[in-house]
Amino acid sequence: MGVGVAWANQVRVEAVKTVFFYVSIVALVCVGYGRCLVGRTRPESEKRLCYKYVWCIITVHSVSCWESQARPRQKRLAELEQQVLEKASRVETLSRQLEESKRHAGEMQGQLEESKCQQGEVEQQLSVRLRDCEEELARQAARPHQVKFVTEIVEVESSESQQAVAEAQAKSAALQEQLSLQRQLLRELETQLHDSQRTSTQLRAQILVYEGEMERAQGQLEAEMQNLEEEKNRVIEEAFIRAESEMKAVHDNLAGVRMNLLTLQPALRTLTCDYNCLKRQVQDFPFMLEKAITEAKQEICQVIGEVSSANQELLRKYKREMNLRKKCHNELVRMKGNIRVFCRVRPVCRGEHDSAENMVSFDPDDDALLYLSNKVKLMTFELDKVFHPQATQEEVFQEVQSLVTSCIDGFNVCIFAYGQTGSGKTYTMEGVAKDPGINQRALRLLFSEVTEKAPDWDFKITVSMVEIYNETLRNLLGDNQGEKLDIKMNPDGSGHLYVPGLTEFTVQSPEDINRVFELGHMNRATACTNLNEHSSRSHALLIITVAGVNSSTGHRTQGKLNLVDLAGSERIAKSGAEGSRLREAQCINKSLSALGDVINALRSRHSHVPFRNSRLTYLLSDSLSGDSKTLMMVQVSPLVSNMSESVCSLKFAQRVRTIELGNATRRQWENSSTSSSSAQALRQTFPRSLSQIWGIRFHSVPLPLMIQVGKPTV
Ligand SMILES: Nc1ncnc2c1ncn2[C@@H]1O[C@H](COP(=O)(O)OP(=O)(O)OP(=O)(O)O)[C@@H](O)[C@H]1O
Numbered sequence: 001m002g003v004g005v006a007w008a009n010q011v012r013v014e015a016v017k018t019v020f021f022y023v024s025i026v027a028l029v030c031v032g033y034g035r036c037l038v039g040r041t042r043p044e045s046e047k048r049l050c051y052k053y054v055w056c057i058i059t060v061h062s063v064s065c066w067e068s069q070a071r072p073r074q075k076r077l078a079e080l081e082q083q084v085l086e087k088a089s090r091v092e093t094l095s096r097q098l099e100e101s102k103r104h105a106g107e108m109q110g111q112l113e114e115s116k117c118q119q120g121e122v123e124q125q126l127s128v129r130l131r132d133c134e135e136e137l138a139r140q141a142a143r144p145h146q147v148k149f150v151t152e153i154v155e156v157e158s159s160e161s162q163q164a165v166a167e168a169q170a171k172s173a174a175l176q177e178q179l180s181l182q183r184q185l186l187r188e189l190e191t192q193l194h195d196s197q198r199t200s201t202q203l204r205a206q207i208l209v210y211e212g213e214m215e216r217a218q219g220q221l222e223a224e225m226q227n228l229e230e231e232k233n234r235v236i237e238e239a240f241i242r243a244e245s246e247m248k249a250v251h252d253n254l255a256g257v258r259m260n261l262l263t264l265q266p267a268l269r270t271l272t273c274d275y276n277c278l279k280r281q282v283q284d285f286p287f288m289l290e291k292a293i294t295e296a297k298q299e300i301c302q303v304i305g306e307v308s309s310a311n312q313e314l315l316r317k318y319k320r321e322m323n324l325r326k327k328c329h330n331e332l333v334r335m336k337g338n339i340r341v342f343c344r345v346r347p348v349c350r351g352e353h354d355s356a357e358n359m360v361s362f363d364p365d366d367d368a369l370l371y372l373s374n375k376v377k378l379m380t381f382e383l384d385k386v387f388h389p390q391a392t393q394e395e396v397f398q399e400v401q402s403l404v405t406s407c408i409d410g411f412n413v414c415i416f417a418y419g420q421t422g423s424g425k426t427y428t429m430e431g432v433a434k435d436p437g438i439n440q441r442a443l444r445l446l447f448s449e450v451t452e453k454a455p456d457w458d459f460k461i462t463v464s465m466v467e468i469y470n471e472t473l474r475n476l477l478g479d480n481q482g483e484k485l486d487i488k489m490n491p492d493g494s495g496h497l498y499v500p501g502l503t504e505f506t507v508q509s510p511e512d513i514n515r516v517f518e519l520g521h522m523n524r525a526t527a528c529t530n531l532n533e534h535s536s537r538s539h540a541l542l543i544i545t546v547a548g549v550n551s552s553t554g555h556r557t558q559g560k561l562n563l564v565d566l567a568g569s570e571r572i573a574k575s576g577a578e579g580s581r582l583r584e585a586q587c588i589n590k591s592l593s594a595l596g597d598v599i600n601a602l603r604s605r606h607s608h609v610p611f612r613n614s615r616l617t618y619l620l621s622d623s624l625s626g627d628s629k630t631l632m633m634v635q636v637s638p639l640v641s642n643m644s645e646s647v648c649s650l651k652f653a654q655r656v657r658t659i660e661l662g663n664a665t666r667r668q669w670e671n672s673s674t675s676s677s678s679a680q681a682l683r684q685t686f687p688r689s690l691s692q693i694w695g696i697r698f699h700s701v702p703l704p705l706m707i708q709v710g711k712p713t714v
Pocket residue numbers: 345346347349389419420421422423424425426427428532535536537567568635
């Protein structure tokens with residue numbers, strides 16, 4: 001039953017598989033047909049090939065299907081045959097058992113017959129003996145006289161008769177005993193007979209049971225054999241029918257495949273033809289490729305030639321534009337003035353009780369105006385830019401960074417911090433560790449700028465640090481702090497100055513920048529007992545040289561940036577210095593005066609510029625002349641007690657600034673008595689608002705005065 005269900009399941013699974021296969025084939029054909037429809041441009045031979053391919057798949061699958069269905073049937077047939085063999089062997093075993101039982105029953109019957117026979121014989125013997133004994137007894141009984149006689153005789157012949165009686169009695173007892181034994185034996189034989197009869201009855205019943213069972217088993221076996229035979233015949237018949245139909249289908253498919261093969265041949269011929277054509281093309285390809293490469297090379301060469309001539313043209317234009325840009329820049333700087341003056345008012349420091357609330361004030365609308373008021377009057381100072389006490393280091397640097405970067409373009413730049421002691425010069429230039437000043441920020445900016453230009457330009461940044469104390473030059477990056485440096489004319493005949501023995505440190509990474517400042521600060525500190533006091537009385541110079549070469553044009557630039565923290569500018573009279581302090585103050589005064597003279601002479605286009613009047617101006621001579629740019633950062637203390645020094649510093653700054661306004665046109669106005677009134681008239685023609693809108697600034701000091709300014713008084 002279970003086998004039948006499994007068989008049915010398997011047939012069902014096969015049927016599902018077949019249906020699925022045919023559905024997928026139909027889908028494949030549909031897709032193929034759809035593609036053929038879409039790609040109508042495909043050759044007919046390809047379509048035919050596609051159909052043939054599908055037919056082949058169907059044929060192969062049908063054969064494999066038939067095989068896969070025949071395989072389980074054969075297996076089932078083998079199982080049935082195995083079952084028949086098993087049943088046959090069981091029937092044989094049962095027959096053998098039956099034979100055995102029959103033989104056993106025969107034996108038992110034989111034994112029974114024998115026992116009966118023996119019993120008859122014994123019974124017969126016993127009955128004969130019994131009869132003999134009874135006869136004897138009867139004879140004995142029938143002879144009483146004889147006994148009496150015998151008794152008499154016994155009485156006569158007593159011993160003999162007594163013996164004979166005793167023997168007869170013993171004989172009689174023995175016979176009696178034998179009789180009882182025979183009776184017992186008879187009883188036992190009767191019991192055995194009963195047992196044998198019972199066993200025989202049982203065996204017969206068992207034989208009957210076995211015979212019935214055998215008949216039943218044989219009937220079952222025959223029925224099952226018949227069923228199996230029928231099933232086998234049916235299955236064989238079915239398989240035969242299916243195989244026949246499948247064979248027919250296979251034959252049909254085969255015929256189709258043959259037909260397809262016949263039609264494939266022309267397609268194959270076409271393909272072979274195409275292949276030969278392609279082969280010829282492949283053979284020709286290297287020549288075609290070579291030809292194409294040669295043509296492409298020629299075209300590329302032509303294009304390269306065109307591009308290089310265009311490049312040359314662009315380079316020429318670029319150089320022209322660069323020169324123009326430089327000229328424009330110079331013109332712009334010239335218009336703005338090569339000297340710019342900023343003012344920075346430091347905040348009131350902790351512990352300073354001298355409130356400056358009313359002494360310094362600012363114009364909310366104009367960041368170039370600063371007001372100083374003492375008890376009696378209010379003074380107005382106009383500069384290029386005024387930084388109020390809250391201005392950050394970053395804000396200050398924002399204003400000076402264009403000057404700093406111009407040294408990459410080959411300009412010489414000087415930035416001075418000027419002011420009395422304690423007005424914030426060192427703070428502005430050096431700053432503090434957490435908030436560095438112009439020096440560090442400038443070096444970092446230059447480094448990042450040249451790094452950005454690195455692909456086109458090869459720049460080298462070198463740094464030197466010197467200190468001028470009592471007109472003596474000291475190298476702050478060198479090993480020997482006691483060595484005094486000299487300024488000499490360069491023996492190469494270039495007319496430039498140089499300082500023999502001055503250390504030049506090449507900056508190659510941002511870490512180098514930190515190293516330079518640490519070393520400079522350390523060397524400056526080791527050379528003096530009180531750094532603060534010492535720094536007030538000496539000028540500190542950071543000299544940065546930026547030299548670059550353009551890798552494509554070979555164009556070279558060299559610019560120098562001088563960052564100068566000047567010594568304190570307080571008046572000797574007020575400080576009341578004596579001895580060494582007096583000499584220090586005189587030296588400071590001398591160098592600051594010389595700086596004023598140089599600026600004055602430069603802006604006045606004097607034929608002689610007194611650079612040699614101090615070490616400071618002599619050292620900076622190449623950075624102050626020509627197209628160089630100068631920024632003076634005037635530091636002002638907000639304290640009332642520093643009022644007079646603040647006024648002096650601001651007056652000096654303003655004079656410096658007004659000098660630069662008298663540029664090219666100043667020469668015409670020099671020594672002209674009308675120039676003052678002309679400038680005044682010009683100034684009056686521009687309303688202040690207009691001048692602010694156009695960025696043109698007029699100053700409160702008359703222009704001719706600028707030229708008349710002599711040495712700045714400090
Ligand atoms: N803008 C500022 N913000 C905060 N503190 C400042 C500022 N400017 C100056 N100071 C502080 O004022 C004090 C004096 O400044 P600094 O030492 O820079 O003056 P200096 O002009 O260099 O003096 P010296 O000529 O003696 O060297 C310092 O403690 C400094 O930190």
